[in-house]
Amino acid sequence: MFDDIRGKRVLITGASSGLGQHFARLFAQRGAAVTLAARRLDRIEAECEALRSSGAEATAVALDVRDSASIAHLFAEADQPFDIVVNNAGISGAARALDLTEGDWDATLDVNLKGPFLVAQAAAKALRQEERGGSIVNVASIVALRVATELSAYAASKAGLVHLTRALSLEWARYGIRVNALCPGYVETEINRDFFATPAGEAMVKRIPQRRLGRMEDLDGAMLLLASEAGAYITGTALVVDGGHSNASL
Secondary structure (H helix, E strand, C coil): CCHHHCCCEEEEECCCCHHHHHHHHHHHHCCCEEEEEECCHHHHHHHHHHHHHCCCEEEEEECCCCCHHHHHHHHHHCCCCCCEEEECCCCCCCECCCCCCHHHHHHHHHHHHHHHHHHHHHHHHHHHHCCCCEEEEEECCHHHCCCCCCEHHHHHHHHHHHHHHHHHHHHHHHHCEEEEEEEECCECCCCCHHHHCCHHHHHHHHCCCCCCCECHHHHHHHHHHHHCHHHCCCCCCEEEECCCHHHCCC
């Protein structure tokens, strides 16, 4: 299963750490040619070196998803369209709505909503020009579906991303381009590990029906399904992977 990933050209944004780095390794292990894109070029260059040493085809590209010129440069330099695009770049930042600054709001929406749109648009244009289909996977969040305190900008951006996913899927289905969203629950990463070791973090984990945080590899099956021909008839969906968290009792 998922054998059609081999030989595919895959772009992953926000690939310098966390889920982006994990997804890059996932596709590389299955024989895809991966392009890791992020602002921190030193981090992704080191990761590409490690992937190439294991026999994978990996390229590092500097990318700022907020900057249309940066995106245009990436796609202009690509010798072929990307078969699969994973829009993973994102920021959060907790702040109460009354304390949220206009700058913080704009920064969150620029990275989490405008950025995925600009990358998806560039990818779709390249695929349509070559008359090829492809798959775009937008990494959203369960906060797109149910809100949490102190995350108003993040929740709005991810809810917008899910609805954008649906809108793009409707327009681009005729070109054979599928657009879906992956909505992870709370997944342990290097960024949140310390918080989930605190009493507040432990209390949050207890509210997850499976009584544990997600592991990055828990997302692998869903990501591969949405990216590969195994999901050829799936488009415009938001696939939740959260241990039942979004269905927990209010």
